[in-house]
Amino acid sequence: MGRIQTLNNSSRKEIIVEKAANLFKEKGYKAASMRDLAEVVGVEAASLYNHIKSKSELLHVICLDVANRFTNKIDEVEAEELSAKEKIEILLRFHIQEMLNNYEDVIVSDREWKHLSEPYLSNFRHQRKTYRKRFAAIIEEGIKKKEIKKIDASTAVLIMLHAVSGIESFHRSKQKISGKELEENMVTILINGLAK
Amino acid sequence: MGRIQTLNNSSRKEIIVEKAANLFKEKGYKAASMRDLAEVVGVEAASLYNHIKSKSELLHVICLDVANRFTNKIDEVEAEELSAKEKIEILLRFHIQEMLNNYEDVIVSDREWKHLSEPYLSNFRHQRKTYRKRFAAIIEEGIKKKEIKKIDASTAVLIMLHAVSGIESFHRSKQKISGKELEENMVTILINGLAK
DNA sequence: CCTACCGATCGGTAGG
DNA sequence: CCTACCGATCGGTAGG
DSSP: OHHHHHHHHHHHHHHHHHHHHHHHHHHOTTTSOHHHHHHHHTSOGGGGGGTOSOHHHHHHHHHHHHHHHHHHHHHHHHHSOOOHHHHHHHHHHHHHHHHHHSHHHHHHHHHHGGGOOTTHHHHHHHHHHHHHHHHHHHHHHHHHTTSBOSOOHHHHHHHHHHHHHTHHHHHHSOOOSOHHHHHHHHHHHHHHHHBO | OHHHHHHHHHHHHHHHHHHHHHHHHHHOTTTSOHHHHHHHHTSOGGGGGGTOSOHHHHHHHHHHHHHHHHHHHHHHHHHSOOOHHHHHHHHHHHHHHHHHHSHHHHHHHHHHGGGOOTTHHHHHHHHHHHHHHHHHHHHHHHHHTTSBOSOOHHHHHHHHHHHHHTHHHHHHSOOOSOHHHHHHHHHHHHHHHHBO
8 A cells, every 4th residue: 555655656756757747848946836737736735736836846857858868878888899980870860869768858958948947957057067077078079080181170069969958849840850850860960961 | 309209219119129128038928027127127017018019019019120120131032043052051141140149130020930920920930931832842843953952841941940949058158259250160061961 | 316115026934 | 628816026216
């Protein structure tokens, strides 16, 4: 009984976080109210607080989860024996796939992280900065090994990460092309843009 | 006297719009309060309403102004006798320069347009959609003339426009490279990515 | 341009 | 999970 209760509570919380991500994406964190959230969850606003501590908890659960997924991926990629160009392609494809499959969380994390409260704000900033540095280091390595044309590595990271965030518009369009096609198009343009 | 008054009023309004753009960029439209704005302008909140009609007016002045700048530019580019590839490069450079020089307005327009009220919201959406279609048409033309590799034109537009928005991070960084260098790097990667 | 103030809405709590 | 309610803050107005 106690276990069932716990299971219900945790899945209820997951539902709330999921609905919150959708709402934060649609209206923005500040404009989305807990009453809005309660409505889509199907309870009164006060009842949400039996599952979560605060509105800000919802945001940092979403942002930290996204940040961790990317950090884990780059850990994995760095450990492999691959050329810089291959590593970049794997990371790029991972970003694209995340935007295709978990785009609500990723968009919220990208766009609303400024509303994080401390210490989550500092943690997030640090994790993001570190991720970009590690990504840039892979590009530098590729430049040194002449796999990639001589450009500013930070600029290249910046272009790739932001280009991928454009996939949001793809979700809103009539989707004339498939996700796989979109991925191949993006990889073609960006990897070719970098290639020597 | 009446004329001086009018002049003062209009420049006062321009100052308010400028400070608003900065504030909306920093905190987001919803999180930025009129009291915050009053403070940076150096007056009481109520006094702002002698110069502007509402908070939402500030947002639509910013967004429509940005949208018009890009529409005017594509009008100009379309009228010229140039190859598709040249047209794309001109537009891309214009986007980069706007992000380097008027980035606060551009970022607000990009990120906060969802908070526009009607009829400005519909107008903005329409103008933006039209702009992207016209940009995509230039790319299609380039593909047809074999100047550009065979890719989905909408995806290419999406990548370029979003890649440019990454310049925001550049403003926040220590700016190891110059604006001109950044521009050349971005053009190199993106134009090469598209080139056949 | 200011003081004084408004109704609405916000995130969140108490108590059951 | 709900009713009832809180203090804070919001955009904006009246009146001078």
